[in-house]
Amino acid sequence: MLNIDWGNLGFKYMDTKCHIRYVWRDGKWNEGELVEEPYLKMHIAATCLHYGQEAFEGMKAFRCKDGALRVFRPEQNADRMQKTAIRTCMAPVPEEMFIDAIKRVVKANEEYVPPYGTGGSLYIRPLLIGTGEQIGVAPSTEYTFLVLVMPAGEYYKGGLKPVKSVIIEDFDRAAPKGMGDVKVGGNYAASIYAHEKAKAAGFPVELYLDPVKHSYIEEFATSNFLGIKADGTYVTPDSPSVLPSVTNKTLMQLAKDHGHKVEVRPVHVDELETFTEVAACGTAVVVTPVYEITHGKKVITISDPEVAGPVTEKLFNAVQDIQYGRAPDTHGWCMVI
Numbered sequence: 001m002l003n004i005d006w007g008n009l010g011f012k013y014m015d016t017k018c019h020i021r022y023v024w025r026d027g028k029w030n031e032g033e034l035v036e037e038p039y040l041k042m043h044i045a046a047t048c049l050h051y052g053q054e055a056f057e058g059m060k061a062f063r064c065k066d067g068a069l070r071v072f073r074p075e076q077n078a079d080r081m082q083k084t085a086i087r088t089c090m091a092p093v094p095e096e097m098f099i100d101a102i103k104r105v106v107k108a109n110e111e112y113v114p115p116y117g118t119g120g121s122l123y124i125r126p127l128l129i130g131t132g133e134q135i136g137v138a139p140s141t142e143y144t145f146l147v148l149v150m151p152a153g154e155y156y157k158g159g160l161k162p163v164k165s166v167i168i169e170d171f172d173r174a175a176p177k178g179m180g181d182v183k184v185g186g187n188y189a190a191s192i193y194a195h196e197k198a199k200a201a202g203f204p205v206e207l208y209l210d211p212v213k214h215s216y217i218e219e220f221a222t223s224n225f226l227g228i229k230a231d232g233t234y235v236t237p238d239s240p241s242v243l244p245s246v247t248n249k250t251l252m253q254l255a256k257d258h259g260h261k262v263e264v265r266p267v268h269v270d271e272l273e274t275f276t277e278v279a280a281c282g283t284a285v286v287v288t289p290v291y292e293i294t295h296g297k298k299v300i301t302i303s304d305p306e307v308a309g310p311v312t313e314k315l316f317n318a319v320q321d322i323q324y325g326r327a328p329d330t331h332g333w334c335m336v337i
C-alpha cells in the first residue's frame with residue numbers, strides 16, 4: 001500500500017514506479033521498456049539540449065465511479081504530437097505505439113491513480129526529444145519517446161474559483177507562422193518571464209493578443225480562451241498561432257450538445273466587454289473562470305468575482321461527469337485501461 005495523502009496532492013512532481021521509454025534509430029522505434037530510474041543518460045551534444053528538438057503532451061487517467069480506469073481522448077494527443085514532430089523534424093510516434101505506451105505505463109502505475117471520490121487523477125506526460133549527438137544544425141539521428149505519470153490532486157476544492165487576468169503588452173509568445181500551434185517547450189520558455197511578472201502583480205493567468213496587430217485575442221499562456229455571450233453563444237479565437245486544445249474542442253462539443261451556438265473566429269480585444277463569462281481552458285484544470293481583465297490602464301469587468309458563470313460551471317461539470325464515468329460517454333472519448 002502506498003502512503004499518499006490523496007486529499008493534498010496538488011500538481012507537483014512525484015516519483016512513481018516507472019516511466020516507459022522508446023528509442024528511434026536507423027529509421028525505426030524499438031519495443032519500449034518500463035524504466036524505474038527517473039533519470040535519462042544523454043549525450044552532451046543531443047539536439048534537444050542545443051536546438052530545442054522537443055515536443056510534449058499532457059492528458060489524464062481517471063479512476064471512475066465503476067472502478068474502471070479511463071484515459072480521456074488519448075488519440076487526440078497522439079495526433080497533436082505527430083503534428084509537433086513533423087513541424088520540428090523529429091521522428092513521429094505512430095498512434096498505435098503512443099496508445100500502447102499510455103496503456104503500459106498507466107497499468108504499471110495503477111496504484112498511483114487517486115481513488116474515485118478524491119477528485120484526483122493520474123497526469124500523463126509524453127515527451128519526444130532528439131537524443132542523437134550533433135553540433136551542425138540538422139534533424140537528429142536518434143530520438144527518445146518517453147511517458148511519465150504522476151498523481152495529481154483536485155484543483156478546485158469547494159468549487160470553481162474565478163481569477164483576475166492581464167493582457168501582456170510587452171511580449172509575444174508565438175509568431176504567426178512560428179510554432180504557436182504545436183506543443184513545444186520553447187513556447188513555454190518564451191512565456192515564463194511574462195508569467196512570473198504577471199503572477200507577482202496578482203494575475204494568475206495572462207492573456208496574449210495576436211503578435212502582428214496586438215488587437216485580436218489569441219490565448220492565455222498555457223490554455224485556450226473561451227468567452228460566453230449573454231445569449232449563451234460560446235466564442236473562441238481562430239488563429240494560426242493558437243495551440244489547438246483538446247479541452248477546448250471537448251467544451252465546444254458539449255456546448256453544442258447543450259444547445260449553445262459555437263463560434264470559432266477572430267475575436268477583437270474590444271469585444272471583451274461583451275462577454276458575460278470568460279475562462280481559460282486546458283487539461284490540468286479543465287477551466288479557470290476569469291472575472292476581470294486588465295488591459296493597460298483599463299480594467300474590464302466580466303463577471304462575479306466570487307462564483308463561476310452558469311455556462312462555465314455547467315460545461316465543467318459535464319466534462320468531469322464523463323471523465324469520472326458518471327455520465328454516458330456518448331462521443332466515445334474515454335479509453336478503458
Ligand SMILES: *Cc1c(COP(=O)(O)O)cnc(C)c1O
Nearest residue numbers: 222223224243245246247282283
Ligand atoms: C497544452 C496547451 C493548451 C491546452 O491544451 P489541452 O489539450 O486542452 O490540454 C493550451 N495552450 C497551450 C499553449 C498549450 O501548450
